[in-house]
Amino acid sequence: MRLLTPGPAPFQAEVPMKATSHTDPDFRKTMKRLQDALQQVFGVSGFTAALTGSGSWGGEVACMNFLDPTKKALVLSGGLFGARLAEMARLRGAQVHVVELTGEGKVPWGLLGDALHSVKPDLFFCVHVDTSTGTMVPVHEVLEFVRNASPYTLSVVDTVASAGNVPLHLEGLADYAFTASQKGLSAPAGLAPIALSARGLSHARPASWYGDLTRIWEFWERGKYHHTPAVSLIEALERATARVLEEGIPRREKRSKEAYAFLREALRGDFDFPPEEVAAPTVAVLFPKRESPEAVLARLEASGFRVAPGIGPTAGKAVRVGLFGSQAEAVQDLVEALLGVGA
Numbered sequence: 614m615r616l617l618t619p620g621p622a623p624f625q626a627e628v629p630m631k632a633t634s635h636t637d638p639d640f641r642k643t644m645k646r647l648q649d650a651l652q653q654v655f656g657v658s659g660f661t662a663a664l665t666g667s668g669s670w671g672g673e674v675a676c677m678n679f680l681d682p683t684k685k686a687l688v689l690s691g692g693l694f695g696a697r698l699a700e701m702a703r704l705r706g707a708q709v710h711v712v713e714l715t716g717e718g719k720v721p722w723g724l725l726g727d728a729l730h731s732v733k734p735d736l737f738f739c740v741h742v743d744t745s746t747g748t749m750v751p752v753h754e755v756l757e758f759v760r761n762a763s764p765y766t767l768s769v770v771d772t773v774a775s776a777g778n779v780p781l782h783l784e785g786l787a788d789y790a791f792t793a794s795q796k797g798l799s800a801p802a803g804l805a806p807i808a809l810s811a812r813g814l815s816h817a818r819p820a821s822w823y824g825d826l827t828r829i830w831e832f833w834e835r836g837k838y839h840h841t842p843a844v845s846l847i848e849a850l851e852r853a854t855a856r857v858l859e860e861g862i863p864r865r866e867k868r869s870k871e872a873y874a875f876l877r878e879a880l881r882g883d884f885d886f887p888p889e890e891v892a893a894p895t896v897a898v899l900f901p902k903r904e905s906p907e908a909v910l911a912r913l914e915a916s917g918f919r920v921a922p923g924i925g926p927t928a929g930k931a932v933r934v935g936l937f938g939s940q941a942e943a944v945q946d947l948v949e950a951l952l953g954v955g956a
Contacts (some may be wrong), residue, residue, distance in 0.1 A: 614914075615943055618921040619744045619774065619896040621795035621802050622937035624853055635844050644833060647851040653858055654798070655772070655790050655808040656782035662833045663794070663850055664805040665843040668773040670824070671791025671805035672698050675769045677821040679736050679789070679813075682706035687734035687766075689725060691718060691750065692743035693925025694771060702738070705820070710734065718748035718891035720755060729762045736767050742774035744933065745925035747898030748891045749775070756786035767816055776806070777857050778865050778895050778937050788813035794846065797865070797895065799938040800853035803846045857938075865938060869894040872941035876934070879948045897934040898927055899951075906932050909951070916950040918943075 616623050651661035664670055676698075680686060686702040688695055691714035702709045710732045712725050729737075737759050741752040752775075756768050767788040772781060776790075777797030783790050788810045795802035809826060819825035823840065832839040857865065873894050877886050885900040886892060901909050906922060909932050913920055923931035934940075934947065 614919050615917055615946075616919050617934050617940050617943060617947060618919060619796070619933050619935035620793065620937070622797075622799055622935055622940055624795075624799045624801060624849070635841050640844060640848075641836060643848055643851050647847060647854060648833065650851065650854040650858055651806050651808065654776050654781065654792075654806070654854065654862070655787075656780070657784045657787075657790075657808045657810070659784075659811055660809045660814065660830060660834065662807055662809075662829055663842075663847055664791075664807060664824075664829065665803070665840070665846070666805050667802065668771075668791065668793030668796075668805050669697070671773075671793070671807055672769075672771060673701055674805075674807070674821070674824040674826065675736075675738075675789050675791070676701045676705045676707075677824045678817040678819050678826045679767055679769070680705040680707040681818065681820065684708070684735040685710070685732055686736045686738060687712065687728055687732050688738040689720070689740070689750070689755065690714070691740060691746055691748050692927075693745035694743050694773070695738070695740045696925070698738045698740070698769075698771065702736070707736075714748065714750070717888055718746065720750055722758070725755075725758065726762055729759060729766070733763065734766050736769060737763070738769050738771070740771040740773075741779075742772075742893040742895060744774045744896045745923070745927055747887050747893055747896045747933065749779075749893035750891075753782060753786060756783070760786060767813060774893065774895050777854070777862065778869055779893075780862050780866060783808060788816070794850050794853075796935075796937050798850065798854055798857055800850040801846055803843055804850055806850070866894060868941045869936040872936050872944040873897050875944055876948060880951055883951065895936050897936060898923070898931050899934065900927075900931045906930065912953075913947075913950055916953070918947055918950055920947075
């Protein structure tokens with residue numbers, strides 16, 4: 614079965630999954646190499662780490678460190694995962710305000726500016742690529758807009774469906790960024806890589822022992838024992854991330870963009886797509902014109918392809934195709950199968 618879901622993405626066969634001790638000096642060197650690599654992935658010069666947990670844990674940790682019932686959060690939401698961050702913030706007791714992307718998936722700059730002025734949020738959340746809709750916001754422009762309009766607001770960005778496959782330059786823009794190991798980084802699932810600014814660390818008021826960013830910082834930076842991390846997954850992620858950087862993130866982005874363009878051109882008679890100007894290169898959301906998404910999924914499964922159904926706002930309306938890393942190389946075969954589906 615060829616895996617073309619929008620995560621997990623296939624990982625290289627040579628990515629190691631070996632057992633070692635978290636106290637082994639060689640493992641500490643692996644952690645440092647991974648931190649250096651993640652700085653390049655996120656485009657930052659400060660603290661990075663890989664939390665033991667899924668990408669969603671990365672978002673939860675932000676809420677557990679930066680929010681409480683006295684705080685206000687503003688979420689720029691374009692789908693299921695923006696809504697998920699808003700839900701996490703509400704569970705911390707914060708006052709949550711949501712600005713939705715337009716129906717075309719664009720940033721409503723006027724509404725966002727008005728909300729920043731009226732709400733005066735302590736924390737701003739943004740999802741770079743929402744895999745439920747396949748839309749991508751201009752994340753650097755959004756974060757710069759927020760920093761200029763509300764300098765004291767901390768910014769948190771979800772890069773789960775972009776990091777490692779789309780160049781990021783978050784230095785001075787994001788106080789906290791998180792991703793997941795199993796998508797653009799082409800590693801096994803189970804880790805949430807993060808980047809944390811010095812300003813973000815100074816504002817951390819943890820309501821979780823396990824997710825305490827100050828303790829996590831001490832563990833990764835000073836070796837002070839906090840917990841036993843997922844050592845085998847960290848070993849695998851370090852090697853996978855090194856491979857990503859060896860290839861080059863701009864090259865990976867180019868391959869994904871070319872694969873998406875090929876999909877769009879070949880299938881436009883049978884499927885609708887999100888508008889080109891907002892479509893993410895890493896996740897293609899296809900809306901069948903002639904049959905149900907369930908029928909498309911079943912026939913692709915029979916042809917040896919596993920893609921994903923729509924979720925959130927696209928549930929029951931679309932199928933979703935991952936174009937992370939090596940997945941983009943399978944697009945021609947997928948198109949042939951999809952054209953067979955539409956025959």
